[in-house]
Amino acid sequence: MFKARTALVALAAVALTLTTLGSAQAQGPGGEKDREAGVSAPRNAGPAPDGTAPQTLAAPGAPGALETIQSRIAAYVEGHGTDYGFASYVDGTTGKLVLQTDAPDALVAELTDLSGASAAENAAADAIELRRSAPVDTFDRRDDSPPFYGGGGLRSGNSLCSSGYAVTNSAGTRFMVTAGHCYANGAAVTTESGANAYGTVSNRRLPTVTNEPVDMELIGGQSYAPRVFTGGVTSNTSIPIVSAGGAVVGYDDYCHSGRTTGENCGHTATSIDGQVCTQTGCKSPVIVYNGGTISQGGDSGGTFYAKNSSGAWVRGHVIAGGGGNGYVQPWTVVSSTLGVNIVTG
Incomplete structure (x- = not known):
């Protein structure tokens, strides 16, 4: 109601200003076209479509x-x-x-x-x-709300990526990790829907930017939770992050969570010292995995983890895929490069 009143007052002020200035002063460089863009009386369009709804009922008391x-x-x-x-x-x-x-x-x-x-x-x-059911907040991985989770959709301009996992630096400031090839330092990031501000990018590390063989950056300035979205691309289910560490070659039930493919498990780690070279340079060491649904465009930055009944055990974040393989920036490299600790909860 307050916003509606404010908008009405603003429109009234504009109308008064134009009237006071007069038509000669109101005419700008565009002449008649400018003047036609001014505030005008509403057109009589008749009753609103919902104005003929039946009267509401209420039992006595x-x-x-x-x-x-x-x-x-x-x-x-x-x-x-x-x-x-x-x-x-x-x-x-x-x-x-x-x-x-x-x-x-x-x-x-x-x-x-x-x-x-x-x-x-x-x-x-x-x-x-x-x-007998509980109403719940309406949000999902593509339209997240604070505190933000890993595996959610991110947007800056026309670029879509996924959130990874919450970390803290030495000062205790909390950030969200994503892939370094996603956005430039200083970029303002929103949720995929554009409904909520997600934060500002800093600490971007990428071969073509800092000449380091890594693919990571931080997003800060908002609230980030130690949880990861599970389920499909519009899911609002999640699990807590309980730990972070190195991947193990041969383990066959790793998961990734991102905005394009949702949560997919059944991945087998085939290497932890691989190299992947893309249009943004060569990164190594990286985790190589196969099996199940491989990550796709827009999943970059999404969480890579093992899970059990306790929650998610972070192993890194997705940075590339193709040819039946997926490639992951290891958590161990992220923590040592950026000097951050995982947030658990």
């Missing part, structure tokens, strides 16, 4: 009951945290009070007990429609 229950829920969440999800409203098509939650029955009964309220409010609460 339902609005008052809703206000009491919502107040109780807000107080509970403030005091106990967000272990349970809640959504509550009066359904305008049925008139009934609706509560969606995964909270246990005893807590639901406590929050919805209106026996001391008016008869109408008590009746509305007794007739509540209970839906």
Whole structure:
């Protein structure tokens, strides 16, 4: 509402300014075309398409009951945290009070007990429609929100890459790692959707930039979490990062997580001292893997890891692929080159 009011005030100010200046002063270098671009009265387009919707319904006592229950829920969440999800409203098509939650029955009964309220409010609460599921934040690996996870989609200009894993430097400042061939130092990065600022690039290391045989950079300035997206390309599931270290040749269930192919496992590490040379130079040593779905364009920077019931064990981040192989910048090289530590959680 505040933004809407601000926009209306701004438009009113523009209209007043143009009127005060007069048509001669309002005319710019473009002459009549400039003047036509000014603020004009809205065209009479008739009623809005949704202006003929039927009148909403509300059972007697339902609005008052809703206000009491919502107040109780807000107080509970403030005091106990967000272990349970809640959504509550009066359904305008049925008139009934609706509560969606995964909270246990005893807590639901406590929050919805209106026996001391008016008869109408008590009746509305007794007739509540209970839906047994938890509402969740709407986000996914291509439209992440802070704190940001590994394996999410990144964008700067027209370039898409993937996030790797959260690290800290010697001062305790937290960053997200991605591939050095993704973005230039100082580039402003957003989530793939462009909805959220992801941070600013620094510490770019690449053969064609710093003459080092590595492919890494940091993104900083926002909040980054020690988690990695799992599942498909629009998944919002994730697992925690529990450790980081070197890969083991012959292990056959490594995973990578990125915006293009999602999470894919069943990779076998065939070498930990390989070399890969691309349009951005030669990098070595790198982890070479095959098997399963190999990483593709846009997966660069995405997390490479082993996982178990505890979470993800980071081994590096994806930097190249082709010919049935994938290539990974090892974590051990990242940590020694940039002087960073993995963030776990």
